[in-house]
Amino acid sequence: MRSLVGGVLLSTTLVAPATAEPRVFSVNDRSDQYRVEVRFPEPPEDPHQLAQAFFTVRDSKTDEVLQQLQTPAGNVPVDRHGKVDSWLLGPQSLLYFDDFNFDGHQDLAIRNGSHPDAIYTPAFDVYLQDPQKTQWVLNPALTNLAKEDSKGMFSVSPLDGVLLSQTDRDCCWSRATHWKMRGxxxxxxxxSTEEKIQPTEPxxxxxxxSGYTRRTTGELKDGQWREQACLEGPEKEDPVILAGxxxxxxxxxxxxxxxxxVIIGEVRFTEAGDGEPIKLLGFGDDADDDLISLHEYADDGGQTGTWRxxxxxxxxxxFTGTWISDVNGDHRQLAVRLHDEERELDVAKIDDVDADQRSGHYxxxxxxxxxxADLDLQILPDRDANGKEVAEFTVTLKDGxxxxxxxxxxxxxxxxxxxPQAAGRNGPYHIQLVKGFAVIGYNAEPESPDGLAGVYLKQR
Structure with a gap:
């Protein structure tokens, strides 16, 4: 039987569903220079299981046998109904032809098992073609690179002459790399490595x-490897825009x-007051079963109400919930009913804090x-020995x-x-600057009245 799958000519000896019989496939590479015959002597009953396979590489024009290879763990390229699927030729399949070292000759990768931590991610043995013998030689460096790639096989960029690899670990670490073959x-x-920094434990x-990422970039320049790390964040989600x-x-x-x-926002009464928006701020750690609490702040920095x-x-x-008054002696609780609203939001409201707007009184x-409490913050004009900006600030509580x-x-x-600068029972703390606010937080929220933690509204 002959069929065309993904633009590749296939021929296969199909047998009845009884899987004790050997299974044979034949495929031409995309350049039509070579034909590879694949034989599974003992194909498994479940086509998702891996099995030993033998490969005979031939010159597609002369039918001359060029080389014989094998793998102990290749995927049988058929579906559960015994029909040929697309998992025979390609970067995630049983066979993959490409020019990995950019010398103009077709190289070959053969599946050899699965990634040890991800059974659905293939692992490959990578062979470079020896143009003098028209045979393929296992390359340990490329084979290891394929094992490290989270997709199972690195990408080839012929325009740049580089190999691209992406490695991911769990949710919080990833690295993209560019490589070139020399010999x-x-x-x-x-x-470029990205590592999500976990919130500090007490x-x-x-x-x-939470929400910050450390990015480390390295580059080979003039024969020297240069690396630089920086902190980025906080990570921002798409804004939610409501009316009701x-x-x-x-x-x-x-x-x-x-x-x-931190969660920032605004609320505006469209038919009452002066129509000016009221600033909102909440904390993601306070969310419970998607319940969000947003505290509203008056111009003097006092908290006037909470939208839950x-x-x-x-x-x-x-979106439904309750508005609760935070004014002493005012016990009102009013029902909230909101829906998604299609309107444009001024991007300046959610941009990072402008460099010249960070200093001031909060x-x-x-x-x-x-x-x-009052916070006076000044970003100094000179940087430290590591190139970092320097902040000078004073926090004053009402008790002195x-x-x-x-x-x-x-x-x-x-x-x-x-x-030791943050010595005392409250311990280390941070100041995070967002639009209109400075938020001071500790490793663990202190309950003492002399703690500095809180939301400080920008005054000037």
Missing amino acids: DELVLLYS GENTSMP TLDGKSPVELWYQVQGA ISRENVEPYL RMRQDALERD VTKHHIVPMETDNLIIVRE
């Missing part, structure tokens, strides 16, 4: 909020965006612990407690105060 050896040209000598009513009668527009550990909303899981997927008034520090910034919106 039989691989040379690393470029790498007791550690730092205070890292408060207490069933007051029209409102509300939006929010998750930025790492969650999305319903049936159409039309409304204020917190009458929070849940009845604390008043004052903290003054000069520390390098981790990135343009994050300051971390470590021990």
Whole structure:
């Protein structure tokens, strides 16, 4: 039987579903220079299982046998009904022809098992063609590179003359690399590694909020490997834009965006007041079963109310919840009913804080612990020996407690105060700058009234 799968001419000896008989396939490479006969002496009953296979490579024009190869763990390229599928020739299949070292000759990769940590990810033996003998020689460097790739096989970029590999580990680490063959050896040209930094646990000598990534890039220049690391973040989700009513009668527009550990937003009463938006801020760690709490802040930095909303899981997927007054003596709780709204949001509202807007005076008034505090922050003009910006700040609580520090910034919106500067029972803390706010947080939220943690509204 002969068939055409993915533009590749196939011939196969098909047998009845009884799988005790050997199975034979034949395929031409895309250049039509070579024909490979594949024989599975004992094909498994389940085509998803791997089995030993033997390969005979022939000159497609003369039918001359050029070489014989084998693999102990190749995939049988048929579906459960015994029909030939597309898993015979290609970068994720049993066979893969390409010019891996860019010398103008077809090289060959043969599947040889699966990745040890991902059974659905193939592993390959990679062979380079010896043009003098028209045979293929196993290349350990390329075989190892294929094993490291999360897809099972690296990519080939003929325009650039480079090999591209992507390695992922769990949810929080990935590396993209560019390679070039020089003789039989691989040379690393470029790498970019991203590692999501986990929030700091209590007791550690730092205070890292969630949502940040450390990116390390390296490049080969003039024969020297140069590497640079930087912190990026916080990671931002798409903004949620809503409209609806408060207490069933007051029209409102509300939006929010998750930025790492912090949620920023605004609410505007469209038919009441002066129409100016009220700033909102919440914390992702406070979310419970998709319930989001957004605290609203008056111009003086005091907290005036809390919007507690969650999305319903049936159409039309409304956001419902409660607005709760945070003003002393005011016990109002009003129903919230919102829906998705198609309107444009000014991107300046969710951009990173402008460099020239970070310095200034920030204020917190009458929070849940009845604390008043002021933060005066100045980003100094000179950088430290490592090229980092330097922040000088003073935090003053109403009872007279004052903290003054000069520390390098981790990135343009994050300051971390470590021990011994942060000595005391509250321990290390951080200051995260977002649009209109400075948020101070500890490894573990302190309950003491002399703690600095809280939301400080930008005043000037």
